[in-house]
Amino acid sequence: MSRKRIAIGALLFEGNTLSTVVTERRDFASKYLVSGDAIPSELGATNTEIGGALEVLRGADLDVVPLLATHGGAGGRVSARCYGELRDELLARLRAAGRVDGVYLALHGSFIAEGLDDAEGEILEATRAIMGADVPIAVSCDLHGHITPAMLRHACILVGYREYPHDDTRETGARVAALLVRTLNGQIRPVSRLCRAPMILPAQRQRTKGPADGHWPMRAIIDIARGREADGTVLAASYFCVQPWLDLPEVGVTGVAVADGDAAKADRVAREIAGAFWHKRHEFLVPTETPPAAIAKGLAVAGGPVVLADAADCVGGGAAGDSAVVLEALLRHAPGQSAAIHLVDPESVAAAKRAGAGAVLRTRFGLQRVAAEAVVERVEPDARFRYSGGLMGGVEAALGPSAVLSVGPVKVLCSSLSAYEYADEAFAALGIDARRQKFVVVKNPMNYQQAYAGAPAMFVLDTPGPTPSNLASVDWQRLDRPCFPMEDGFQPVFRTA
Ligand SMILES: [Zn+2]
Numbered sequence: 002m003s004r005k006r007i008a009i010g011a012l013l014f015e016g017n018t019l020s021t022v023v024t025e026r027r028d029f030a031s032k033y034l035v036s037g038d039a040i041p042s043e044l045g046a047t048n049t050e051i052g053g054a055l056e057v058l059r060g061a062d063l064d065v066v067p068l069l070a071t072h073g074g075a076g077g078r079v080s081a082r083c084y085g086e087l088r089d090e091l092l093a094r095l096r097a098a099g100r101v102d103g104v105y106l107a108l109h110g111s112f113i114a115e116g117l118d119d120a121e122g123e124i125l126e127a128t129r130a131i132m133g134a135d136v137p138i139a140v141s142c143d144l145h146g147h148i149t150p151a152m153l154r155h156a157c158i159l160v161g162y163r164e165y166p167h168d169d170t171r172e173t174g175a176r177v178a179a180l181l182v183r184t185l186n187g188q189i190r191p192v193s194r195l196c197r198a199p200m201i202l203p204a205q206r207q208r209t210k211g212p213a214d215g216h217w218p219m220r221a222i223i224d225i226a227r228g229r230e231a232d233g234t235v236l237a238a239s240y241f242c243v244q245p246w247l248d249l250p251e252v253g254v255t256g257v258a259v260a261d262g263d264a265a266k267a268d269r270v271a272r273e274i275a276g277a278f279w280h281k282r283h284e285f286l287v288p289t290e291t292p293p294a295a296i297a298k299g300l301a302v303a304g305g306p307v308v309l310a311d312a313a314d315c316v317g318g319g320a321a322g323d324s325a326v327v328l329e330a331l332l333r334h335a336p337g338q339s340a341a342i343h344l345v346d347p348e349s350v351a352a353a354k355r356a357g358a359g360a361v362l363r364t365r366f367g368l369q370r371v372a373a374e375a376v377v378e379r380v381e382p383d384a385r386f387r388y389s390g391g392l393m394g395g396v397e398a399a400l401g402p403s404a405v406l407s408v409g410p411v412k413v414l415c416s417s418l419s420a421y422e423y424a425d426e427a428f429a430a431l432g433i434d435a436r437r438q439k440f441v442v443v444k445n446p447m448n449y450q451q452a453y454a455g456a457p458a459m460f461v462l463d464t465p466g467p468t469p470s471n472l473a474s475v476d477w478q479r480l481d482r483p484c485f486p487m488e489d490g491f492q493p494v495f496r497t498a
Pocket residue numbers: 143144145146167
């Protein structure tokens with residue numbers, strides 16, 4: 002008998018309908034964008050799902066057909082042209098692969114493109130059309146994926162990351178690949194079901210490991226998932242907190258379960274997970290502070306770094322990373338205090354490059370054009386760093402032309418490109434020790450809790466931008482209602498598929 006052949010690919014992007022950032026091919030390429038035989042050599046040793054899947058598939062007696070692998074980070078909609086090119090390249094390679102016995106795709110779940118609200122549904126439908134009805138299609142998704150009935154129509158296995166921060170992407174790829182191998186060997190007949198609760202959640206309290214602040218509502222939900230896997234009810238159980246800034250119908254926190262040949266069991270566990278989310282909903286809500294109030298509280302505590310989370314300008318959630326609102330507040334309310342902040346600000350980079358290191362210039366920082374006199378500390382023609390962990394662990398990311406400008410003791414890292422924040426890699430790459438500052442401004446809702454563990458104080462700020470923590474403040478247009486936390490006290494309707 003000829004060896005079985007498994008096609009693998011990755012096409013990930015986290016969309017945010019509140020963001021006006023249009024993502025293009027260069028934004029995918031600045032993280033990773035590889036095809037064919039370059040996939041094992043470039044991604045095999047990384048934390049990516051593909052890295053984990055390759056390890057499992059190499060250990061099994063079968064052949065791997067690498068298609069295309071890329072992650073575009075997060076933003077608004079991907080341009081129609083960019084999405085069309087990436088989709089067509091993936092599918093063309095699948096068509097050209099000849100006989101394939103199984104497919105593994107690492108997807109996000111919340112990929113949106115211009116004119117398309119469910120890219121994964123479309124990709125899986127096209128994959129099914131190429132493969133025919135009988136070839137198993139296995140999918141992994143981000144814990145923030147928006148999992149749709151269209152996706153489950155074509156994927157018999159759908160599994161999410163277990164961890165947030167996403168430290169288990171490689172393990173997730175390995176788990177899904179192992180289920181696919183067992184399916185091909187005739188050991189299991191996987192069937193997946195979902196259940197969605199009418200609710201969305203801010204990210205800060207979605208952490209899946211020990212509490213930084215005593216709030217750990219995910220624990221009860223994780224216990225259900227791991228319990229139903231351990232007792233053999235299902236092969237895999239996943240909890241999708243969902244990217245909350247998706248103003249689309251059918252968006253909501255979702256449970257998904259994969260059972261062995263028994264759809265009723267998968268349905269039961271998916272319902273149990275969605276129900277647990279609903280039960281815990283109030284525990285996920287997080288208090289926010291205005292920037293001046295947080296700075297005043299930060300000045301009152303001894304030492305640093307006091308973490309100011311500019312949650313609404315979260316690059317990993319789809320924002321541009323260009324808001325200077327917190328910089329302006331620091332200059333006004335904490336004069337003389339050291340601080341570090343990263344802004345996507347190619348204009349200030351260009352001005353710094355023209356002036357040269359050591360020069361003093363007047364510039365206008367960020368989206369709000371905050372005027373300040375700054376010293377050019379450093380200019381980098383092509384700043385890069387390698388992620389120390391998380392879903393891009395081991396991957397090199399590009400900030401493009403960058404500069405460090407000092408406004409008094411405040412260090413402003415200005416870059417041309419945005420980069421998802423895992424820890425302090427971007428600051429470190431430009432020689433800034435964020436931990437030695439009185440204040441550090443972060444632009445993510447979760448990873449800072451781990452990156453700056455031990456910090457004397459951390460504040461979630463109420464700031465303008467497309468990734469706010471206060472979801473009730475958003476003017477939703479298309480989201481199904483009623484939906485928590487905009488409404489509460491209604492009888493929830495749980496949707497299943
Ligand atoms: Zn995520």
